């Protein structure tokens with residue numbers, strides 16, 4: 110390599126390092142190449158991220174998993190699962206905005222919904238399906254009548270914003286909990302696959 114080529118190669122390498130990191134799906138678990146499936150989720154402390162990865166695992170790891178904060182381009186996917194964690198009765202503003210902005214693009218691709226909530230550590234009932242799925246996610250996308258699952262989530266003190274942690278700790282009997290179950294998430298993933306590939 111002559112001196113000029115050497116410098117050129119060096120500049121390209123440095124330029125590559127300086128480029129902002131592209132948004133990547135969680136591709137570190139087994140998946141197929143050029144998958145047609147994506148899961149779009151919103152989270153504050155990670156419960157919906159784990160639920161999403163486990164739903165994908167139930168589908169034999171075929172779905173790419175995106176945090177809505179990455180503002181992913183989902184145009185190359187044929188099937189999209191949408192879900193998120195609940196605070197004050199709704200998913201994050203970012204997810205709500207994304208679903209409204211991409212309403213037309215997503216309308217023929219959404220295959221299932223999920224929500225993750227605390228529900229005061231009580232079992233999930235139809236009420237949560239009405240509140241979080243029918244009256245929230247479905248209203249945002251305009252697409253109903255799909256498989257849906259509401260999971261119980263978790264609270265981890267160390268992951269909460271300090272003011273939120275203080276506020277929650279002031280409630281009587283409030284403590285950390287972890288009710289999200291991988292087996293339930295995986296079973297939901299299997300169910301979703303069956304609706305598309307019976």
Ligand SMILES: Cc1cc2nc3c(=O)[nH]c(=O)nc-3n(C[C@H](O)[C@H](O)[C@H](O)COP(=O)(O)O)c2cc1C
Nearest residue numbers: 152153154155156157194197198226227228262263
């Ligand atoms: C500030 C705050 C508000 C919450 N509001 C609700 C709520 O309105 N309804 C509910 O069922 N759970 C509520 N939860 C419980 C969360 O949905 C639950 O902890 C979930 O697992 C959090 O998910 P994440 O780790 O993905 O952020 C709330 C939790 C926090 C910290």
